[in-house]
Amino acid sequence: MGAESERVDKWLWMVRVFKTRSLAIDCCRNERVTVNGVPVKASHTVQLNDLVAVRKPPVTLTFRVKGFPGSRIGAKLVDEYAENLTPPEEYQKLDPSFRAFSIYRNPGTGRPTKKERRSLDDFFDSEADDSPWDADDSN
Numbered sequence: 001m002g003a004e005s006e007r008v009d010k011w012l013w014m015v016r017v018f019k020t021r022s023l024a025i026d027c028c029r030n031e032r033v034t035v036n037g038v039p040v041k042a043s044h045t046v047q048l049n050d051l052v053a054v055r056k057p058p059v060t061l062t063f064r065v066k067g068f069p070g071s072r073i074g075a076k077l078v079d080e081y082a083e084n085l086t087p088p089e090e091y092q093k094l095d096p097s098f099r100a101f102s103i104y105r106n107p108g109t110g111r112p113t114k115k116e117r118r119s120l121d122d123f124f125d126s127e128a129d130d131s132p133w134d135a136d137d138s139n
Contacts, residue, residue: 003070004048004068005045005046005047006045006046007042007043007044007045007046008035008040008042008043008044008046008052009021009024009028009042009043010024011046011052011065012027012033012052012054013072014069014071014072014081015073015081015082016072016073016075016078024042025042027054027055027056028040028041028044029041029042032054032055032056033052033053033054033055034052035051036051037051037053046065047065048065048066048067049064049065049066050065051063051064051085052064052065058093059086059090059091060086061090062085062087063082063085064083064085065081065082066080066082067080069081
């Protein structure tokens with residue numbers, strides 16, 4: 001841990017947030033990386049105890065910089081250089097059963113029929129009493 005700062009794209013690659021530096025650079029270019037709440041370019045340097053947030057849809061990963069490895073490190077050593085502060089709710093977004101209104105249909109089956117659509121509407125209406133579709137039924 002000799003260095004006191006490092007480029008954000010290089011640090012994200014070294015602590016295995018991204019598979020390649022090119023992916024880290026692209027993420028910075030698309031303003032999906034913030035350091036202490038400010039969007040940064042790939043060349044921005046991070047210091048110890050900086051908070052780095054990375055938006056990898058549908059989740060936002062948050063890390064605290066604990067150190068700077070000399071090169072890309074193994075997965076078991078990541079905890080020595082980056083503290084994962086990502087809340088558990090973010091990881092729930094990756095669970096397919098958690099995604100709201102995500103309905104699986106077999107490829108090639110096309111749009112739902114009128115009957116299938118009604119049954120889907122009935123299902124979602126029973127799931128949420130405060131459904132936005134019920135707001136127009138004031139007649």
